[in-house]
Amino acid sequence: MPRMLDRIEQLMRGQVPPLEATERHANPMGTVHGGILADIADAAMGMAFTILELKINFMKPVWTGKLRAEGRVLSGGRTVGFAHATSTCMTLRGDAAAGR
Template identity: 40%
Template sequence: MSHPTDLSTMTGLEAVRALAAVTDERPSIARLMGITIHAVDSGEVAGSVTPQPDFANALGTVHGGICATLLDAVMGCAVHTMLAPGVGYTTLELKVNYLRTVATDAGPLTATGSVIHAGRTTATAEGRVHDDKGHLVAHATTTCLILS
């Protein structure tokens, strides 16, 4: 499926589902990092990324920005699922807690994002990243500005 041409006419839930179905032309950051969205429901999104050597920090483990970006993506998409057609959002704040290191040759990291509150002007969400053994690697919260 190619990239949907006009997401502005879709509800946020329809738009995120359409974007998740795209395999050949994912949005730039998803393509760059290899992020895949697996599940989309109203207020809930799950996705994953597989670590690779290019994701290494100076210590040789996966850079924290990889988990932060994955969390920002799933939490933001979860917020997006709650929006009406033509309404957007942007991240105002992202707070990430890192719990363990991840090797660059580890299996997939899976993240879930869930909306806590969706208001007229702001929304909040929480997210968690687990490694392929089910260990919690990081968790986060976000505040998003709703753009009418």
């Protein structure tokens, strides 16, 4: 997770602080390493439960940008529960983002 000593983030329940992904988070192909994306999803779900197993589906590559994750509990029992996390990255900026 990023060091956030110089700013304050207001977070809703199940959210983790955003991560500003840069080139230092990249894999050899230049996209953000999948482990980084899995880590913020794990952190978001881990706010509610201790994670026993993690499965993640990557829909498209991420290069740089502000990554956010939000987790929510789908169901919970006495010892095991199910949680779901969504990670997003805003990749459109400026004129390219107009109308989207």
